[in-house]
Amino acid sequence: MKFRFHDKTIEAQPGDTVAAALYRSGQRIFSRSFKYHRPRGLLCVSGKCPNCLMNVDGIPNVRTCITPVHEGLRVKAQNAYPSLETDFLSVTQRFDWLMPVGWYYKTFTRPAMWHAVEPAIRKVAGLGEILPSGPREYEHAWMHADTVVIGGGWAGMQAALAAAERGEQVVLIDDQVALGGQACYRKRMGPRPDAIIARIRAAANIRLLQNSYCFGLYEGNLLGVLQRAPHPGASERLIHLRAQQTVVASGAYETPIVFPNNDLVGVMLSTGVLRLLHLHRVQAGKRAVVVGKSLQAGEVAEELRDGGIEIVAIVDPDTILKATGSSTVNGIQTRTGHFSCDLVVICGPRIPDNGFVAQAGGRIEWSEPQGAFLPTLPPSNVSAVGDATGEAVANTIAPLPTSKRAFVCLCSDVTSADLCDAVAEGFNHIETLKRYTTATMGPCQGRMCQLSAIGVCARETGRSIGETGMTTSRPPNPGVSLGALAGPKHHPLRRTPMHYAHQDLGVVWLDMGDWQRPRYYTDHLAASEEERVLLEYRAVREAAGLIDVSTLGKLDVRGADSGKLLDKVYTHRFSDLPPGRVRYALMCDEGGIILDDGTVSRISENRYFVTTTSGNLDFVQQWLEWQICATGWDVHITNVTAGYGAMNLAGPKSRDTLRKLTECDLSSGSFPYMACREAKIKGIPAILLRIGFVGETGWEIHCPAESAEGLWRAILGAGHEFGVRPFGVATQRLLRLEKRHVIVGVDTDALTNPYEADMAWAVKLDKKEFIGKTLLAHAAKDRSRERLVGFVLQSPGVPEDGAAVVVDGQPAGRVTSARYSPAQLAAVGLAWVKTSLAQDGVFIDLRVNGELLKAKVTMKPFYDPEGVRLRQ
Amino acid sequence: MSFLIPCPNCGNRSVYEFRFGGEVQAPPTSAAPPGDWQKHRFNRVNAAGVQAEWWFHRSGCRQWMQAVRNTVSNEVLESFLPGDKQE
Numbered sequence: 001m002k003f004r005f006h007d008k009t010i011e012a013q014p015g016d017t018v019a020a021a022l023y024r025s026g027q028r029i030f031s032r033s034f035k036y037h038r039p040r041g042l043l044c045v046s047g048k049c050p051n052c053l054m055n056v057d058g059i060p061n062v063r064t065c066i067t068p069v070h071e072g073l074r075v076k077a078q079n080a081y082p083s084l085e086t087d088f089l090s091v092t093q094r095f096d097w098l099m100p101v102g103w104y105y106k107t108f109t110r111p112a113m114w115h116a117v118e119p120a121i122r123k124v125a126g127l128g129e130i131l132p133s134g135p136r137e138y139e140h141a142w143m144h145a146d147t148v149v150i151g152g153g154w155a156g157m158q159a160a161l162a163a164a165e166r167g168e169q170v171v172l173i174d175d176q177v178a179l180g181g182q183a184c185y186r187k188r189m190g191p192r193p194d195a196i197i198a199r200i201r202a203a204a205n206i207r208l209l210q211n212s213y214c215f216g217l218y219e220g221n222l223l224g225v226l227q228r229a230p231h232p233g234a235s236e237r238l239i240h241l242r243a244q245q246t247v248v249a250s251g252a253y254e255t256p257i258v259f260p261n262n263d264l265v266g267v268m269l270s271t272g273v274l275r276l277l278h279l280h281r282v283q284a285g286k287r288a289v290v291v292g293k294s295l296q297a298g299e300v301a302e303e304l305r306d307g308g309i310e311i312v313a314i315v316d317p318d319t320i321l322k323a324t325g326s327s328t329v330n331g332i333q334t335r336t337g338h339f340s341c342d343l344v345v346i347c348g349p350r351i352p353d354n355g356f357v358a359q360a361g362g363r364i365e366w367s368e369p370q371g372a373f374l375p376t377l378p379p380s381n382v383s384a385v386g387d388a389t390g391e392a393v394a395n396t397i398a399p400l401p402t403s404k405r406a407f408v409c410l411c412s413d414v415t416s417a418d419l420c421d422a423v424a425e426g427f428n429h430i431e432t433l434k435r436y437t438t439a440t441m442g443p444c445q446g447r448m449c450q451l452s453a454i455g456v457c458a459r460e461t462g463r464s465i466g467e468t469g470m471t472t473s474r475p476p477n478p479g480v481s482l483g484a485l486a487g488p489k490h491h492p493l494r495r496t497p498m499h500y501a502h503q504d505l506g507v508v509w510l511d512m513g514d515w516q517r518p519r520y521y522t523d524h525l526a527a528s529e530e531e532r533v534l535l536e537y538r539a540v541r542e543a544a545g546l547i548d549v550s551t552l553g554k555l556d557v558r559g560a561d562s563g564k565l566l567d568k569v570y571t572h573r574f575s576d577l578p579p580g581r582v583r584y585a586l587m588c589d590e591g592g593i594i595l596d597d598g599t600v601s602r603i604s605e606n607r608y609f610v611t612t613t614s615g616n617l618d619f620v621q622q623w624l625e626w627q628i629c630a631t632g633w634d635v636h637i638t639n640v641t642a643g644y645g646a647m648n649l650a651g652p653k654s655r656d657t658l659r660k661l662t663e664c665d666l667s668s669g670s671f672p673y674m675a676c677r678e679a680k681i682k683g684i685p686a687i688l689l690r691i692g693f694v695g696e697t698g699w700e701i702h703c704p705a706e707s708a709e710g711l712w713r714a715i716l717g718a719g720h721e722f723g724v725r726p727f728g729v730a731t732q733r734l735l736r737l738e739k740r741h742v743i744v745g746v747d748t749d750a751l752t753n754p755y756e757a758d759m760a761w762a763v764k765l766d767k768k769e770f771i772g773k774t775l776l777a778h779a780a781k782d783r784s785r786e787r788l789v790g791f792v793l794q795s796p797g798v799p800e801d802g803a804a805v806v807v808d809g810q811p812a813g814r815v816t817s818a819r820y821s822p823a824q825l826a827a828v829g830l831a832w833v834k835t836s837l838a839q840d841g842v843f844i845d846l847r848v849n850g851e852l853l854k855a856k857v858t859m860k861p862f863y864d865p866e867g868v869r870l871r872q
Numbered sequence: 873m874s875f876l877i878p879c880p881n882c883g884n885r886s887v888y889e890f891r892f893g894g895e896v897q898a899p900p901t902s903a904a905p906p907g908d909w910q911k912h913r914f915n916r917v918n919a920a921g922v923q924a925e926w927w928f929h930r931s932g933c934r935q936w937m938q939a940v941r942n943t944v945s946n947e948v949l950e951s952f953l954p955g956d957k958q959e
Binding site: 242774 | 954
């Protein structure tokens with residue numbers, strides 16, 4: 001296998017990670033540090049430290065030490081210019097005196113100063129850069145189990161088998177590529193327990209998630225799991241896993257020891273060296289110094305010697321003065337002498353990985369014998385086993401010498417001297433110390449530095465480590481990519497039954513919620529929206545137009561108490577509506593605030609047909625069902641929105657058009673304005689409502705969805721001789737504005753009542769009881785502060801929606817809708833103004849393109865104010 | 873927020889399947905003064921502890937129900953369809 005590292009081709013062996021293959025090829029520097037751009041090499045080789053972060057296939061901050069190689073990967077270093085080996089910005093470490101701990105807070109004390117340097121700082125701060133990458137697919141999955149075990153080491157495998165033998169459904173999550181934990185890379189642990197691994201693989205009730213990590217244990221025992229490369233079609237899968245019992249078997253991980261130059265390339269954790277040796281057959285160096293307490297260090301030295309690495313010396317951490325070397329380590333200086341080497345193997349403190357117990361609400365306390373923070377009193381549904389409990393952990397805390405080159409936090413270059421300075425400046429609580437110095441806040445989230453930072457804080461404040469305590473464990477840790485959290489790109493899309501008829505006509509679409517609606521029709525010609533809208537407008541006003549209104553919410557309300565329910569939820573009265581009639585319906589909440597509007601048609605004695613605005617259907621249906629909860633009323637509400645296609649034919653020629661297709665008497669004498677009929681049009685059963693949103697004679701026709709496209713085409717065909725055209729939402733918005741019809745949610749907001757919206761006519765306060773009555777009656781008496789008025793602009797131009805209304809130089813309201821009106825030959829619109837201005841003939845100023853233009857207030861429709869055309 | 877709500881129809885379900893309907897409050901009488909209705913519409917008890925709430929199982933049975941929840945621990949103590957439990 002081969003992959004690209006900058007302009008080099010790197011050979012990799014099967015099973016290699018990117019970092020292992022690079023190391024084998026001779027690469028030693030893997031990254032440059034965050035602040036001082038110091039060279040950094042591999043440290044933990046287990047995905048826990050920040051040292052191997054690189055850009056892989058365009059994705060920044062990838063932990064290359066746990067990323068398997070694929071053929072053709074493109075790998076690049078980050079945070080280094082021009083190269084990892086020569087990084088110009090490494091000069092910053094010479095100016096470290098200029099950048100003391102908390103220097104941001106100390107230096108950029110005035111906004112002017114910050115603004116001057118911000119562009120330069122933005123350029124050099126931060127880690128990694130997002131490069132163009134191929135498409136990556138993310139998935140979400142949901143899983144349930146009786147028991148989930150986190151960690152596939154010895155303890156985790158035992159726990160999983162025990163639960164499986166009890167007959168439970170078990171999920172075992174392991175962040176490595178193979179089960180076995182330490183046994184995979186520590187020969188001292190004995191041979192890999194292949195028999196147990198085989199039993200786990202064979203158990204029908206154990207589901208194994210390999211190469212997957214948990215990033216948080218949330219409320220309700222919800223475990224966030226990220227599965228890497230679940231299958232070739234997806235790069236990551238985020239699993240929402242719920243289990244009755246969570247067993248934390250995530251083991252313990254090794255951390256560095258603090259001494260001057262402890263970050264040089266070639267200073268590695270013993271587990272890192274062993275992982276390279278046994279998992280990847282790579283010798284990390286030729287001549288090694290092992291740093292550690294005698295027993296532990298002796299075992300590691302023996303294992304390395306067996307692996308062919310010469311052991312120069314075993315050094316007690318207490319005796320170390322510093323590591324030597326300029327970028328790569330070349331020796332260790334101790335009190336007794338200097339040992340030359342090319343590898344320093346650190347046997348550091350082992351930290352039980354039990355953050356999930358803390359996230360579940362368990363207490364974590366310091367235990368002196370183990371030298372570790374351990375879970376006590378875990379909640380009943382969470383338990384810890386193995387090294388996560390501190391079993392077999394016995395740390396002695398090495399000295400933490402104060403030095404400007406002894407790095408505690410490798411992620412953001414915080415030294416032991418920095419921590420001492422911060423404590424001296426008063427940040428003596430571990431939580432404030434963390435926030436001020438940013439120690440434990442980098443990509444490793446404190447894995448490498450937390451214990452050392454607590455140790456320094458404890459020593460400097462004269463407290464014990466237990467008293468100092470640890471910072472709160474918060475998910476997500478390790479980090480999760482935003483793509484995985486966002487999941488697959490599933491955007492629901494709803495199409496009306498006439499969708500393909502629109503497409504055939506040539507259309508520009510408008511997304512409205514989930515729906516796609518025609519904005520205007522193009523006839524497959526290149527023309528501006530203004531021209532097309534004007535064409536459609538003229539057709540409606542002079543001949544007729546046909547618009548798809550299938551997106552309207554449609555509810556079938558049946559039962560003896562239907563009228564009672566509609567009287568309760570709408571401000572108008574519906575129980576007295578005669579069958580065959582339609583009424584405008586305005587819905588308010590208990591506060592008298594407008595929720596929705598639509599129409600209610602009484603089809604028969606116990607059957608109503610209710611329409612709602614397109615976006616509010618779900619809300620209205622839930623609102624109606626809420627109101628009948630536990631009432632015992634005989635009402636049944638069915639959402640028939642998708643079952644019916646709907647179209648509105650409007651204009652002086654609509655009757656002539658429709659007459660060609662139906663035997664229903666369409667004359668105003670037998671089918672007047674605000675009437676409804678069930679009739680067949682071209683043989684298709686339909687509900688016809690004679691209403692007029694756009695202000696012309698017209699019918700809203702609802703028919704079974706499967707027949708809607710045929711009916712649409714039939715009406716356009718029948719109307720061809722009269723000049724009937726299809727029209728879109730853009731034209732409808734203009735037509736309705738000329739009639740001063742309000743769109744709920746566009747011209748009204750979350751505090752609008754019908755009196756303010758100038759719709760007092762729609763509220764029947766003489767009705768016995770309905771939702772909002774008390775506060776509507778109150779609002780009717782009270783002169784509210786604002787009113788929705790119409791205006792006609794007195795000069796050329798069209799205000800934008802939201803434009804300011806200005807009176808005497810003071811803001812006095814806002815425009816909610818405005819369009820150029822061909823009927824008025826000027827821009828018209830709706831605006832909220834102070835009540836004192838809500839009178840015919842008053843002049844207000846509107847801010848249009850930065851200029852103040854005069855507009856005249858009107859309380860009447862701009863077109864056919866008496867509504868004559870509707871009734872023709 | 874990732875707790876479970878026991879739906880009387882569907883069993884334990886993630887809270888994300890539900891729409892929150894607010895605290896269960898008896899509305900004032902129709903004769904009550906506007907002030908009472910304003911309080912009912914705009915004021916919340918916002919209890920730190922156990923309270924009865926409306927929930928709508930949007931991604932499930934699409935029924936309104938009431939749940940008794942401890943707002944501190946998000947533990948749902950019981951749930952029932954309105955009318956099923958008459959005090």
